[in-house]
Amino acid sequence: MESEIRVRRQAVGLSQAALGAALGVSRQTINAIETGRYDPSLVLAVRLARYFESTVEEVFHIAEK
């Protein structure tokens, strides 16, 4: 799944580690989400979206076939 996490994180000047710490997850998890290697749970997706004051659909995108 694609996401705008990296763009939004960099826009507010946060490191992956800092965002992970704010959400209670590891730096590697943020990296894996940003690079599309890991699809977060619905709970984490909502928390990420809320952190950036957005909706899940604004932050995460499913590639259309």
Place this chain on the structure above:
Amino acid sequence: MQKSNRSPISTTNLVLVSTLCAGALVAALTQNWFGALLLLIPGITGLGIALYARRPNSRDITRINAIEYRDERDRDLARQGFATVGAAALFLSVIELVLATIFFSPLLGLATAQLLALSFVWGIANSNAVKRN
């Protein structure tokens, strides 16, 4: 300053380390020094590895190998690893049962019990997974 409620190591590691150290203590009390050392070394090593994996900047593979999961991704990766171990254990147990039947009949009871126990645990795990999902 904000205080963390996290325990120094995970509950699983706490149980493992405690069991090994308690076993070492009992072995030492019965003057089984070799047994005491045999249990104490993995106990202390396990504690060290768990504490090392708990560091804030530890690698994900270190945390997963040390059973010190930090988040949902760690737990998800660990589940995949344990699933592979379980599948390998079942497969190897079948081979063990076949070999015990043909060549090592004294081990037949143990091999049968092991396969039955693994199959039972597998069945329970499948049942729980279906109920939760």
